[in-house]
Amino acid sequence: MGLFSESVEVGCTETGQPRTVHWKGTHYSISNDPVRWYERRQWWLEETRAAIGTGAGLVDHEIWRVQLQPVEADAPAADTITLDLVRHVSSGRWRLLRIHDAAPVQAVEPDEAA
Numbered sequence: 001m002g003l004f005s006e007s008v009e010v011g012c013t014e015t016g017q018p019r020t021v022h023w024k025g026t027h028y029s030i031s032n033d034p035v036r037w038y039e040r041r042q043w044w045l046e047e048t049r050a051a052i053g054t055g056a057g058l059v060d061h062e063i064w065r066v067q068l069q070p071v072e073a074d075a076p077a078a079d080t081i082t083l084d085l086v087r088h089v090s091s092g093r094w095r096l097l098r099i100h101d102a103a104p105v106q107a108v109e110p111d112e113a114a
Contacts, residue, residue: 005095005096005097006095006096007093007094007095007096008021008022008023008085008094008095008096009021009022009023009094010022010085010087010094017034017036017064018030018034018064018066018085020071021066021068021083021085023083023096026070026071026072027070027071027072028068028069028070028071028081029068029069029071030066030067030068030069031067031068031069031080032067034064034065034066034067035064035065036062036063036064036065037063038060038061038062038063039060039061039063040060040061041060041061061086062086062087062089063084063085063086063097064084064085064086064087065082065083065084065085065100066082066083066084066085067080067081067082068080068081068082068083081099081100082099082100083096083097083098083099083100084096084097084098084100085097
Protein backbone atom coordinates (compact mmCIF):
# COMPACT_ATOMS: atom_id res chain seq x y z
CA MET A 1 0.00 0.00 0.00
CA GLY A 2 1.35 3.41 -0.97
CA LEU A 3 0.53 6.80 0.59
CA PHE A 4 -0.09 9.72 -1.73
CA SER A 5 -1.43 13.23 -1.75
CA GLU A 6 -2.44 13.86 -5.32
CA SER A 7 -5.43 15.67 -6.77
CA VAL A 8 -8.01 13.56 -8.63
CA GLU A 9 -11.28 14.39 -10.38
CA VAL A 10 -14.29 12.62 -8.91
CA GLY A 11 -17.83 12.58 -10.30
CA CYS A 12 -20.47 11.98 -7.62
CA THR A 13 -24.08 10.89 -7.39
CA GLU A 14 -26.71 13.34 -6.13
CA THR A 15 -26.07 12.05 -2.60
CA GLY A 16 -22.32 12.76 -2.82
CA GLN A 17 -21.15 9.19 -3.31
CA PRO A 18 -18.24 8.76 -5.76
CA ARG A 19 -19.35 7.40 -9.15
CA THR A 20 -16.42 8.06 -11.50
CA VAL A 21 -12.75 8.97 -11.13
CA HIS A 22 -10.39 10.61 -13.63
CA TRP A 23 -6.79 9.98 -12.61
CA LYS A 24 -3.52 10.16 -14.55
CA GLY A 25 -5.31 10.47 -17.89
CA THR A 26 -7.60 7.45 -17.37
CA HIS A 27 -11.34 7.45 -16.70
CA TYR A 28 -12.56 4.88 -14.17
CA SER A 29 -15.99 3.80 -13.02
CA ILE A 30 -16.71 2.55 -9.50
CA SER A 31 -17.06 -1.23 -9.73
CA ASN A 32 -18.43 -1.91 -6.20
CA ASP A 33 -20.24 0.12 -3.56
CA PRO A 34 -17.75 2.60 -2.05
CA VAL A 35 -17.19 2.61 1.71
CA ARG A 36 -17.02 5.87 3.69
CA TRP A 37 -15.50 6.61 7.08
CA TYR A 38 -13.85 9.49 8.92
CA GLU A 39 -10.32 9.80 10.32
CA ARG A 40 -9.01 12.42 12.73
CA ARG A 41 -6.60 14.95 11.27
CA GLN A 42 -3.98 16.99 13.10
CA TRP A 43 -5.69 20.27 12.28
CA TRP A 44 -3.58 22.21 14.78
CA LEU A 45 -0.51 21.50 12.63
CA GLU A 46 -2.23 22.70 9.43
CA GLU A 47 -4.35 25.61 10.67
CA THR A 48 -3.21 28.67 12.61
CA ARG A 49 -6.63 29.09 14.24
CA ALA A 50 -9.97 27.38 14.43
CA ALA A 51 -12.55 30.07 13.80
CA ILE A 52 -15.70 30.09 15.92
CA GLY A 53 -18.37 28.02 14.22
CA THR A 54 -15.88 26.01 12.19
CA GLY A 55 -17.12 22.46 12.06
CA ALA A 56 -17.21 19.91 9.27
CA GLY A 57 -13.81 19.13 7.85
CA LEU A 58 -11.76 20.76 10.61
CA VAL A 59 -11.29 17.75 12.88
CA ASP A 60 -12.06 14.81 10.61
CA HIS A 61 -11.21 13.76 7.04
CA GLU A 62 -14.01 12.18 4.99
CA ILE A 63 -12.43 9.14 3.33
CA TRP A 64 -13.92 6.91 0.66
CA ARG A 65 -12.50 3.51 -0.34
CA VAL A 66 -13.36 2.83 -3.97
CA GLN A 67 -12.70 -0.02 -6.35
CA LEU A 68 -12.13 1.25 -9.87
CA GLN A 69 -12.45 -0.33 -13.28
CA PRO A 70 -11.11 1.45 -16.38
CA VAL A 71 -13.95 2.68 -18.58
CA GLU A 72 -12.23 1.49 -21.79
CA ALA A 73 -14.19 -1.42 -23.28
CA ASP A 74 -11.10 -3.55 -23.89
CA ALA A 75 -9.68 -3.27 -20.34
CA PRO A 76 -9.56 -6.65 -18.57
CA ALA A 77 -11.34 -7.18 -15.24
CA ALA A 78 -7.94 -7.78 -13.61
CA ASP A 79 -7.26 -4.05 -13.96
CA THR A 80 -9.50 -3.27 -10.95
CA ILE A 81 -7.67 -1.15 -8.38
CA THR A 82 -8.60 -0.04 -4.85
CA LEU A 83 -7.95 3.54 -3.72
CA ASP A 84 -8.71 5.65 -0.67
CA LEU A 85 -9.86 9.15 -1.59
CA VAL A 86 -10.26 12.18 0.71
CA ARG A 87 -12.85 14.88 0.08
CA HIS A 88 -12.01 18.38 1.32
CA VAL A 89 -15.33 19.53 2.75
CA SER A 90 -15.09 23.30 2.22
CA SER A 91 -13.69 23.22 -1.34
CA GLY A 92 -15.25 19.96 -2.59
CA ARG A 93 -11.83 18.90 -3.94
CA TRP A 94 -10.67 15.29 -3.90
CA ARG A 95 -7.21 13.88 -3.20
CA LEU A 96 -5.76 10.41 -3.57
CA LEU A 97 -4.58 9.17 -0.19
CA ARG A 98 -3.73 5.45 -0.59
CA ILE A 99 -3.34 2.82 -3.28
CA HIS A 100 -4.09 -0.69 -2.01
CA ASP A 101 -3.31 -2.77 -5.09
CA ALA A 102 -0.48 -2.87 -7.56
CA ALA A 103 -0.47 0.60 -9.05
CA PRO A 104 -1.15 0.95 -12.76
CA VAL A 105 1.91 1.96 -14.79
CA GLN A 106 0.67 5.53 -15.33
CA ALA A 107 0.42 6.03 -11.55
CA VAL A 108 4.10 5.48 -10.91
CA GLU A 109 5.42 7.34 -13.94
CA PRO A 110 6.09 11.06 -13.34
CA ASP A 111 3.56 13.53 -14.73
CA GLU A 112 4.95 15.25 -17.79
CA ALA A 113 2.77 18.29 -17.12
CA ALA A 114 4.10 18.75 -13.58
